[in-house]
Amino acid sequence: xxxxxxxxxxxxxxxxxxxxxxxxxxxxxxxxxxxxxxxxxxxxxxxxxxxxxxxxxxxxxxxxxxxxxxxxxxxxxxxxxxxxxxxxxxxxxxxxxxxxxxxxxxxxxxxxxxxxx
Numbered sequence: 674x675x676x677x678x679x680x681x682x683x684x685x686x687x688x689x690x691x692x693x694x695x696x697x698x699x700x701x702x703x704x705x706x707x708x709x710x711x712x713x714x715x716x717x718x719x720x721x722x723x724x725x726x727x728x729x730x731x732x733x734x735x736x737x738x739x740x741x742x743x744x745x746x747x748x749x750x751x752x753x754x755x756x757x758x759x760x761x762x763x764x765x766x767x768x769x770x771x772x773x774x775x776x777x778x779x780x781x782x783x784x785x786x787x788x789x790x
Contacts, residue, residue, distance in 0.1 A: 688765030693746065699765055700727070700734025703787040705780070706759040708740045708752050715774040719756040726780045733784055762787045 709716035727735035760769040
């Protein structure tokens with residue numbers, strides 16, 4: 674979102690599904706996936722930022738993934754640090770990735786790109 678680890682190649686074939694993330698459904702227009710860990714202070718601030726943006730834009734979902742309990746997914750997606758935020762488009766494809774606490778404005782821009790705006 675701010676250029677840190679903003680690659681689109683996640684080393685995984687195909688889009689992410691709700692089942693991959695352990696949720697009932699993804700956002701209708703986009704989904705913000707936030708990988709966190711229990712003792713990560715920036716993760717708490719990231720949770721607030723990502724949840725606020727998801728609530729701001731209709732059809733955008735927010736999924737928080739506990740990195741420690743989902744090592745399979747962490748490895749498959751190449752998540753190397755928390756917090757890491759993935760922005761998925763409506764089809765579950767990763768369109769943006771950022772490691773570290775993102776700025777709210779950067780998350781809004783990334784969501785706009787994901788929904789084609």
